[in-house]
Structure formats: C-alpha cells, structure tokens
Amino acid sequence: MTRVLITRPQPGAAETADRLRALGHEPVVAPLFEVKAKEWSPPAAMPEAVMLTSAAAAREGGPAMATYLGLPCFCVGARTAAAAQGAGFTDIRTPEVHDGGELLAAIAAAGIGDILHLSGIEIATYAPPAGLKVERRVVYGAHFHSWSEAERTAAQAADVALIYSPRGGEALAAAFGPHRKGVRLSAISRNAATAAGDGWAARAVAASPDEDALFAAAGLLCEKQADKAPLTRTG
Incomplete structure (x- = not known):
C-alpha cells in the first residue's frame, strides 16, 4: 500500500x-x-464563450455565472469540465491541451473572438493570440x-x-x-x-x-x- x-x-x-x-x-x-469565493462583476458586453482553467472557478462562480451557462465553455482537463457540467454549463468543450496558453490557441482556432475567463487570483500569464479578446474575472482565492x-x-x-x-x-x-x-x-x-x-x-x-x-x-x-x-x- x-x-x-x-x-x-x-x-x-x-x-x-x-x-x-x-x-x-x-x-x-x-x-x-x-478556497473561498469572491464577488465579481460581469463584463459590460456579453462574451462569445467562457474559459475555465480550474474546477474551483466553476464551483465558486456563484449567481453571477448563471448568465453565461448557455455559452460555449472551454475547459482545461476532464475535472474542470466535470465541474463546469455540475455548475450548469450545457456546451462544454475540452480540446486536447495542457495549459491555459494552449487553450487560448484552441479557442482562437474555433473562431471565437471574445471570451470571459473565470479564474482564481493567481494564474499563469499567457498572451492571447491575435484577434482574441480576453476579459478575466477573479471568482475565487486560494489562501x-x-x-x-x-x-x-x-x-x-x-x-x-x-x-x-x-x-x-x-x-x-x-x-x-x-x-x-x-x-x-x-x-x-x-x-x-x-x-x-x-x-x-x-x-x-x-x-x-x-x-x-x-x-x-x-x-x-x-x-x-x-x-x-x-x-x-x-x-
């Protein structure tokens, strides 16, 4: 054992x-x-898709996330995808990627131009591909x-x-x-x-x-x- x-x-x-x-x-x-949830404000304009790089973001997104549950939701990994499904997202996409940078590339390749990234306070920084606008909102903190x-x-x-x-x-x-x-x-x-x-x-x-x-x-x-x-x- x-x-x-x-x-x-x-x-x-x-x-x-x-x-x-x-x-x-x-x-x-x-x-x-x-992990503790944080209050967050939705972006002014409706995005074309949502990006999740952790299961905690799906679990801690709170009531403000309800507006976006019908949008395509791009996830890193099966566990994040499962949490997204549990949160109520209905169009969950899990490209074969290893990190947030590769996910951004996959989102751009899918023809998406504007995404909402729900995340924790501390994440790796990735430059989005040309033509892809990313609005990030911090929905939880890990203390x-x-x-x-x-x-x-x-x-x-x-x-x-x-x-x-x-x-x-x-x-x-x-x-x-x-x-x-x-x-x-x-x-x-x-x-x-x-x-x-x-x-x-x-x-x-x-x-x-x-x-x-x-x-x-x-x-x-x-x-x-x-x-x-x-x-x-x-x-």
Whole structure:
C-alpha cells in the first residue's frame, strides 16, 4: 500500500482520497490551501464563450455565472469540465491541451473572438493570440493553509506527493523544507514540478492536465506499479 499525500483544497481532496482508496492506496489528506469565493462583476458586453482553467472557478462562480451557462465553455482537463457540467454549463468543450496558453490557441482556432475567463487570483500569464479578446474575472482565492503538527508529521511520512499547480509546488517545498528526500513527487505540469524545486526522491510530470494522468505518472493506477516506484526524474 502506497501512502499518497493529497495537497489540493477541499472538496477536491476528499474526492481524490476516495479514488486512491479504491485503487488500494492510503491517502494522506493535508491541503495546502483553502478556497473561498469572491464577488465579481460581469463584463459590460456579453462574451462569445467562457474559459475555465480550474474546477474551483466553476464551483465558486456563484449567481453571477448563471448568465453565461448557455455559452460555449472551454475547459482545461476532464475535472474542470466535470465541474463546469455540475455548475450548469450545457456546451462544454475540452480540446486536447495542457495549459491555459494552449487553450487560448484552441479557442482562437474555433473562431471565437471574445471570451470571459473565470479564474482564481493567481494564474499563469499567457498572451492571447491575435484577434482574441480576453476579459478575466477573479471568482475565487486560494489562501494558504498552515499545517498542524499532526498534518506535517503525516505528510512527511508519505511515499508520494501529488501537486496540482505551481503555487502548490512552492507551498509544498516550503512546508517540507529539507525533509523531502524520501518523498516522490508527481506534478500536474512541468511548471508545477519546477516550482517544487529539487531534492525529492524523484519527480514525475503528468502527460496531460488531469488526475488520471497524474496518477499514472506516479504509478498509482495499480498497486503492482506503485510497489515498483516507477517515477522518473525530471531534473
């Protein structure tokens, strides 16, 4: 049984824990952030489409999002798409992309000229392609959660740590300090892995920005794989 540290905020952390238990692993839930919704004002003009780069944006968009539920909703990853569906979007599109920059290119390629990007406070910055206007609205904030001593002890005893964002990588590195040599890291993106720094037992990067790929990178899709600790070094 592999002990897997889950650092994502709730309610996603509990969902991930359930998935890992079903796969025969021992989840260690120690979120690094707490997500809180923020009030936001809609843009003056109706956009042609909505862009979501996180599931939290779909969950925390609030009543103001209702106006846009019938528009095409472009998402990064299956989990964000599922959250968009749960929020009531009816035309959900998930191009095969790895990050927000690639999603912007896919939106432009679809002939969309004006989009509303609902996001958290801190996101990677991507220049939109020529001809694509982006109105961004911050609908939630992720606030750092300081671990208790019990959470820290449990986290540092994990075999594998899952990282879902560059900010999460930075926070994990700070929380672990030098106590990381025995922990293998699996990151949702190369930027997230880089943000976590060096010194881990090994690092792996998901082939696509979704949890199935994150599990696969960590060798968690079957117990036999996990026992072999197949994470590969990325630097």
